[in-house]
Amino acid sequence: MKPDTLSVLQPDTLAAADTVKYNPNRALLWALLPGCGQWYNKQHWKTPVFAATIAGLTALTIATRLQYNKYNNRYNGVLGNYAVGIDDATELKPLQEKKYKALRRYNFSLNSLIIFYGVNLADAYLNAHIQNERVTTKRSPVKAAYRAMVLPGWGQVYNRKYWKIPIVYTGFAAAGTALYLNRKQYLRYRNEYLVRNRPGYYAPNHPDPELAFITDDNILLGRKNVYRRYEEISIIAGTLWYAITILDALIDAHLSDFDVSDDLSFSVMPYWQPQTTTVFNASATQSGGLTFSVKF
Numbered sequence: 426m427k428p429d430t431l432s433v434l435q436p437d438t439l440a441a442a443d444t445v446k447y448n449p450n451r452a453l454l455w456a457l458l459p460g461c462g463q464w465y466n467k468q469h470w471k472t473p474v475f476a477a478t479i480a481g482l483t484a485l486t487i488a489t490r491l492q493y494n495k496y497n498n499r500y501n502g503v504l505g506n507y508a509v510g511i512d513d514a515t516e517l518k519p520l521q522e523k524k525y526k527a528l529r530r531y532n533f534s535l536n537s538l539i540i541f542y543g544v545n546l547a548d549a550y551l552n553a554h555i556q557n558e559r560v561t562t563k564r565s566p567v568k569a570a571y572r573a574m575v576l577p578g579w580g581q582v583y584n585r586k587y588w589k590i591p592i593v594y595t596g597f598a599a600a601g602t603a604l605y606l607n608r609k610q611y612l613r614y615r616n617e618y619l620v621r622n623r624p625g626y627y628a629p630n631h632p633d634p635e636l637a638f639i640t641d642d643n644i645l646l647g648r649k650n651v652y653r654r655y656e657e658i659s660i661i662a663g664t665l666w667y668a669i670t671i672l673d674a675l676i677d678a679h680l681s682d683f684d685v686s687d688d689l690s691f692s693v694m695p696y697w698q699p700q701t702t703t704v705f706n707a708s709a710t711q712s713g714g715l716t717f718s719v720k721f
Contacts (some may be wrong), residue, residue, distance in 0.1 A: 452553035453546060462549025466556060475545045477535050482538040489531035496524035547574065568679035573671040578672025584681065600663035607655040614648035 458461025
C-alpha cells in the first residue's frame with residue numbers, strides 16, 4: 426500500500442474506533458457499586474441519587490430485619506415457656522401482631538432494595554448505549570426501550586403510537602386487579618385456617634361466617650392450591666405484559682424508518698451499454714452486448 430494512501434485511510438479508522446466512548450459492559454461492571462456506572466457515563470447528578478437511595482434502603486432492610494428478629498424471638502420464647510409449664514404473663518396477640526407488621530416492613534424494604542438495585546444496573550447499561558448512539562434512524566430503539574422500561578407507555582409515546590397507551594394500561598390494570606382479588610382471597614382463607622387451628626392466633630376477622638360450611642382441609646386446599654397459585658399467575662402475567670410493552674416499543678422504533686408505502690415496483694428494462702477494452706495502454710470503444718437492468 427502506498428504511503429499517501431495509508432495516510433488517507435488512517436484517520437477514518439481512528440475515527441471509527443473513537444465512536445464508542447462509553448462501553449456498556451464496563452458501565453454495567455461499574456454499576457455493581459451503586460452510582461458508579463452513572464459516574465462512568467458522566468451523568469454525575471445521578472450518582473448521589475442512586476447511591477443514597479440504595480444505601481438508605483439497605484439500612485432500612487437491616488433495621489426491619491433486626492426488629493422482626495426481636496419480636497420473633499420474644500414470641501418463640503413465650504411459646505417455649507408455655508411448653509415447659511412456666512408461667513408467663515406476656516400476651517401473645519399484641520406480640521404476634523408486632524411480629525407480622527415487622528415482617529411486612531422487612532419484605533417491602535428488601536423487595537424495594539432489589540428492584541432499585543436492578544434499576545441502577547439497567548440505567549447504567551442502557552445509558553451507555555444511548556450516549557454512544559449516532560442517530561441514523563428516525564427513532565432510536567434503545568431510547569424507546571429505555572423509556573418503556575422507566576415508565577410504561579412512555580416508549581409508545583416516543584414512537585408516536587398514542588393509540589397503544591390505553592392498551593398498555595388496560596393490561597396492567599387487569600393484572601393488578603387479578604392480583605388484588607386473589608391476594609385478598611388468599612389472606613381470607615389463610616386467616617380462617619389459622620383461626621381454626623392455632624389457638625391465640627391474632628387476625629382482624631375472626632371466624633368468617635361465610636366460610637363456616639367449608640372444612641379445614643378444603644380451606645387449606647383453597648389457600649395453597651387455588652388462590653396462592655392464582656396470585657402467582659397474576660404476578661407472572663403482569664411481569665410478562667411489562668416485558669411485552671418494552672419489546673413493542675423496541676420493535677416499533679426499529680421499524681420507524683421501514684418503507685411500507687405503496688410506491689414499490691419491480692421492472693426489467695433492456696438497454697445498450699458500450700464496453701471499453703484496453704489494448705497496449707490505449708482505450709478503444711467497441712460495441713457491447715444487450716444488458717438487462719432490474720429496478721425496484
